[in-house]
Amino acid sequence: MPSDAIRAALIKRLRISSAIADEDIAEIEALPISVRHFPAEQPVVRDGERATNCCLIADGFCARSKTIANGKRQILSIHIPGEIPDLMSLFLHVMDHDLATLTPSTLGFISHETLQRLHRRRPVVAEMFWRDTLIDSAMFREWIVNVGQRPAPARLAHVMIELRERLRIIGRLDGNNFEMPLTQEQIGEALGITAVHANRVIKQLRQEGIVDLHRGRVTVLDERKFLELADFDNRYLHQSPTL
C-alpha cells in the first residue's frame, strides 16, 4: 500500500467532519507511520497494556471490546478505515479495553511522541483530534442507548445504519450495498444477545423484506422500513464542522 493510501481515508474523513485546512493535511501527510498487516481476529492492543502508539486503520475492520470474568465479550464499537480507535491512549496510557481486528487489516502506527510534537506545533490539529475523541464518546452514548433500550431487530438495524453513514464518508458504499464483515457470534457480542438469537434476528429482517445480511455484506431491501425500524438520527455523528 503506497504511503498516501495509508492516510487517504483519514484525510477524507477530517475534510468532511472537521474542515481541516490544507497546511494541516500536509502535516498529517508528513507524519511518520509504520505500517503492519494483521490477520483477522487478531489483538492489536490488549486491555491492561501500556500503549506507545496510536493505530490508524488504513484498510480492514476492527472492534473495541471488553471481556468480563466469565469470559463473555461485549463489543463496544466497530471501526473502519480512516479511524484511530485508540487515540485516547495518547492521554490514557494503560488500555482499559481491547482493540482487535475483525478482518485482515492494514494498520498504520503513529508514535505518541510524534503526535504530541505535532499537537504542540499545530494546536488546530490537537483540537481536531480532541473533537474526534468527543465524537467517539457520542457514539458510545448512542451504543449504550441502543443496547439498553431497543429490541434486538432495531438494535441491529441501528448498528447497520450507523456503519453505512460512516462508510459513506470515506467513499466505501456500493449502491444500496455495504460491508459489515461480522460473524453471527460477533453480532451477538455487539448487541448483547446470543449467536442463535442474532441468527434469528438476521433471518427475521430478511423475511420481512427490510435488509439482507449475507457473507458480510448488507443489502437494503426496503429503505423506508429500515430507517423506521432503526429509529436513526445521525446528529450524534456530528458529520460536519457546524454540527
Place this chain on the structure above:
Amino acid sequence: MPRFHFDIHENGHLTPDEDGRVFADGNAARKEAVLTGASIARDAFTTGSSHRIVVDVREEGAPFLKVSITLEVEEA
C-alpha cells in the same frame, strides 16, 4: 465437537435452524438455549408480539432438550 440445531417456536410459529452451531459439549448448548430463550422472550414480551417462546434443541438431528418460557400476567 457435536453440532446443535436451535429451532424456535414463537406463539406456535416455527423458525427452523438449518445451519446449526458447534458447541464444546451439551452443557454449553444448554446455556445457549436458556440465554437465547430469555433474550427472545424479553423482546417478544415487552413488544407484545408473543407470550410463549420455545427453543427446541436437536443434537445431530435427535431431540436434545426444550426450553419453554411463558408470560403469565395475573390481574388482581
